[in-house]
Amino acid sequence: MPVATLITSSAEAEGLIRWSMLFALAYEKARLVVFYPPSMTEEVVQGHIDLWKTEGHDVVPELQILPIDASPDRDAVLEQIDKNGISLLMVGQNRSDDSDPEIRRLCRELFDLAPCNAVAIRLGARRLEECDAVLIPSSGGPHSKVALRLGSRVAKRFKGKITALFIELGIGDEDGKAVGMRILNRVLDDAGIDRLEKEHVAQEVVVADKVLEGLREAASAGSYDLILIGASNSTTVKRKLFGSVPDGLLEGEEASTIAVIRKQRSMHHRLKQRLERFMTLRIPQLTREERIELFEKLQTNSRWSFDFLALMALATGIASLGLIQDSAAVVIGAMLVAPLMTPLLGSGLALVQGNLPLMRTCLRAIVLGFLAALAIGTLMGFLAPLSTLTSELASRGGPNLLDFGVAALSGIAASYCIARPGLSSALAGVAIAAALVPPIATVGISLALQEWSNASGAALLFATNVVAIILASALNFFANGVRGQGTGNGSLWVRRTVICLFISVSILIVPLTSVLISKKSSSREDLKSALIANLQEAGFPTTEDDVTVEKVDREGKWIHVVYRIIADEMPDLEVANKTARSIEKQPDISEADIEIVTDLRISSSSTKTKAAN
Numbered sequence: 270m271p272v273a274t275l276i277t278s279s280a281e282a283e284g285l286i287r288w289s290m291l292f293a294l295a296y297e298k299a300r301l302v303v304f305y306p307p308s309m310t311e312e313v314v315q316g317h318i319d320l321w322k323t324e325g326h327d328v329v330p331e332l333q334i335l336p337i338d339a340s341p342d343r344d345a346v347l348e349q350i351d352k353n354g355i356s357l358l359m360v361g362q363n364r365s366d367d368s369d370p371e372i373r374r375l376c377r378e379l380f381d382l383a384p385c386n387a388v389a390i391r392l393g394a395r396r397l398e399e400c401d402a403v404l405i406p407s408s409g410g411p412h413s414k415v416a417l418r419l420g421s422r423v424a425k426r427f428k429g430k431i432t433a434l435f436i437e438l439g440i441g442d443e444d445g446k447a448v449g450m451r452i453l454n455r456v457l458d459d460a461g462i463d464r465l466e467k468e469h470v471a472q473e474v475v476v477a478d479k480v481l482e483g484l485r486e487a488a489s490a491g492s493y494d495l496i497l498i499g500a501s502n503s504t505t506v507k508r509k510l511f512g513s514v515p516d517g518l519l520e521g522e523e524a525s526t527i528a529v530i531r532k533q534r535s536m537h538h539r540l541k542q543r544l545e546r547f548m549t550l551r552i553p554q555l556t557r558e559e560r561i562e563l564f565e566k567l568q569t570n571s572r573w574s575f576d577f578l579a580l581m582a583l584a585t586g587i588a589s590l591g592l593i594q595d596s597a598a599v600v601i602g603a604m605l606v607a608p609l610m611t612p613l614l615g616s617g618l619a620l621v622q623g624n625l626p627l628m629r630t631c632l633r634a635i636v637l638g639f640l641a642a643l644a645i646g647t648l649m650g651f652l653a654p655l656s657t658l659t660s661e662l663a664s665r666g667g668p669n670l671l672d673f674g675v676a677a678l679s680g681i682a683a684s685y686c687i688a689r690p691g692l693s694s695a696l697a698g699v700a701i702a703a704a705l706v707p708p709i710a711t712v713g714i715s716l717a718l719q720e721w722s723n724a725s726g727a728a729l730l731f732a733t734n735v736v737a738i739i740l741a742s743a744l745n746f747f748a749n750g751v752r753g754q755g756t757g758n759g760s761l762w763v764r765r766t767v768i769c770l771f772i773s774v775s776i777l778i779v780p781l782t783s784v785l786i787s788k789k790s791s792s793r794e795d796l797k798s799a800l801i802a803n804l805q806e807a808g809f810p811t812t813e814d815d816v817t818v819e820k821v822d823r824e825g826k827w828i829h830v831v832y833r834i835i836a837d838e839m840p841d842l843e844v845a846n847k848t849a850r851s852i853e854k855q856p857d858i859s860e861a862d863i864e865i866v867t868d869l870r871i872s873s874s875s876t877k878t879k880a881a882n
Contacts, residue, residue: 270296270356272330275304275337275346275379277361277372282309284392285361286317288526290330291400292357292388295422299330302353304346306372307339341375343382350383356533357419359388380531386415387531389500393524397494401429404493404525406436406484407456412499414460415532420497421462424469432471432491433457436483449474493525500529554750555688563688563751564618568627570608571615573634578641580608581706585642588710589649595659600707607706609638613735614684617742623753623763635735642706646713658720665711666723668730670781673774676734680741688749705734729780736773743767799851800832803844829862 274289276282286303293299305314311334322329335349350358360376380387403420407413420431435456437449453472462470477483488496555563584607591599612634619628658666686692708731715724753763797816804816815835830848834840849861 271300271302271354272296272357272359273302273304273350273353273355274359275361275372275376276306276309276314277363277369277376278306279309279313281361281363281392282314283317283320284397284526285359285390286314287321287397288390288392288528289359290318290321291397291423291427292359292419293330294328295419295426300333300353301330302333302335302349302355304335304337304349306337306369308369311336337372337375339369339371341371343375343378346375346379347382347384350379350385355383355385357386357388358383359390362389362391384534386419386533388419388528390526390528393526397526399427399429400424400494401427402491402493402495403429403431404434404488404491404496405431406434406480406487406496406498407453407460408435408499409452409456409459410499411532412530414456414499416497416499416530417457417460417462419530420495421469428469429494430469430471432473432487432493433462434484434487435472435474436480436487437474437476438478438480438483445476446474449476488525496525496527498527498529500531552748552750559688559690560751562690564622564627566687567611567615567618568630571612571627571631571634573630573637577608577634577638580606581638581641582645584608584706585645585710586649588707589646589653589714592659592661592665592707592710592714593649593653593655595661597661600661600704603706603710604704609635609705610683610738612638613680613705613738614687614742616739617680617684617744618746618751620739620743620763620766621746621751621753623760625762628766639709639731642709643713646710647717648713649710650714650717653714653717655714655718658715658718658723662711662714662720663723665708665730666715666720666726668726668733668781670778672730673733673737673777673781676737677741679734680738681745683738684742684745685749688746705731708734729777732773733777733781736770736777740767740770740774796830796848797832800834800844800848803847803851804834804836804840 270293272289272293274285276285282305289301289303293301303314305311314334318329318332333353337346358379360380362376376389380389400423403424405413405416405420407417417431417433423429424431433453433456435449435453437445437452450472453474457470457472473487475483475487477486484496584603586603587606588600588603591597591601591603612631615631616628616635618624619631708727711727712724712731715721715727753760801816817833832848
């Protein structure tokens with residue numbers, strides 16, 4: 270098992286090397302990688318290793334000694350850990366006078382980010398010769414199970430003993446110990462520790478009011494070389510290595526060494542780290558000042574306020590009038606006024622940061638903004654002199670998968686522009702592309718006109734825009750260097766929210782895809798039916814099997830159609846003209862270009878008849 274240790278100062282070099290030797294030798298075919306700071310030399314490190322050999326330790330793991338730069342690169346060390354396949358990383362946590370603050374910072378970051386099991390160790394005053402006794406508090410969590418496995422290997426290798434400790438709270442002494450022993454037995458079984466091997470496993474239950482009091486009582490009652498505690502992150506390490514209990518245990522010449530161990534990160538976490546390093550190397554990352562400015566900008570402008578309400582009301586009013594007048598230019602103007610894009614981008618930033626207060630602020634603005642716009646749109650629908658839907662209203666009632674793509678790309682573009690001060694001028698174009706307020710106004714007007722299908726379609730378009738923009742902006746912020754802590758309860762709500770958003774995407778994709786497919790197929794079928802009707806009216810005995818729609822190109826209100834037919838003769842120009850006119854009856858088509866390719870049954874040659882209007 271490859272083990273690595275990072276020495277923070279010359280004062281703790283000997284102790285760290287001895288403990289890393291011990292951990293490495295607990296496994297067969299062990300290998301040890303030693304990282305040393307600029308204040309030391311390779312010769313000094315080698316001297317401590319030679320001293321270990323001269324004290325009767327015949328077996329020494331395969332060694333590799335690597336320097337760390339004065340300005341340590343965390344990613345470079347993580348790359349070395351990956352390259353060497355390290356399974357256990359040990360970092361020092363003693364606060365000695367000659368330790369470099371940058372190296373201490375590196376130790377904290379590596380403890381949190383290293384993909385392997387990680388141990389943060391605070392050396393006691395006792396000089397390590399061998400490890401005879403290890404105390405391991407065991408509550409059943411994943412980190413305490415890793416501690417039990419490591420301690421068991423060390424005890425077996427050096428013929429020592431581990432004491433698995435369970436601290437029972439809030440139950441009387443006699444019943445508490447019985448309950449605690451049952452739980453401890455289950456924990457040892459789950460960790461794969463054979464409790465029947467009495468020579469190296471002991472069990473102890475302490476009944477106490479507080480966990481720290483129970484740990485102090487158990488540690489003070491025995492003489493332990495090492496107290497090994499499971500923990501999840503560097504914040505917990507600080508409390509457990511430098512709290513009141515460790516200070517009491519580390520007094521005197523025979524003070525124990527205390528270590529905190531964290532289990533290896535999951536495959537998901539390791540893939541995320543590799544993705545982070547990949548993007549860091551290839552995408553320009555935001556500076557600290559740019560990240561602060563971005564957060565301040567989105568936090569300030571995402572709040573629900575009178576200004577936000579006023580802009581939403583004005584934007585919805587303008588959009589409603591544009592939709593009623595069937596004026597695309599007016600609708601575009603409303604898109605520029607609407608402030609709804611900012612809280613959507615803020616939600617994406619909150620997801621990446623794990624910032625729950627910011628997420629709540631943004632969601633409040635999004636929900637209240639939607640309700641205000643819906644109310645205004647519905648009111649405008651009741652007041653409007655409309656009996657049927659205009660083309661602008663109808664066009665927003667049938668969203669498809671392409672609209673999802675537009676929203677996602679708009680979210681990326683908007684988040685990229687708002688994070689880069691020099692690109693803020695492009696935000697207006699992004700706002701036009703995203704089109705957030707017009708779909709809400711369409712929902713309100715359609716409800717007033719009792720056009721339920723169009724209202725549901727416009728609501729689907731708005732939901733598509735919201736989900737796509739939040740996810741896309743979060744992805745872009747992450748790629749540009751915005752990172753969260755990724756630990757604790759903060760990451761739990763982030764994971765749940767991301768899962769919900771992806772589930773929403775999966776649900777939305779079904780109707781969006783079906784609309785896209787149905788539009789494509791129905792369009793071709795309608796065009797095919799128009800040609801067959803015109804051919805039969807002109808005296809051509811044509812069936813559905815004789816006609817194929819080969820090409821349909823749409824650009825705005827212009828359409829180009831290519832038909833292929835099997836016939837005894839070539840149809841005249843009038844057939845193509847009739848077909849063009851039948852297509853023009855569709856409300857959104859003003860110009861048609863019809864091309865008919867005829868496969869003659871007699872000569873098997875092809876000719877073309879073309880009509881353009």
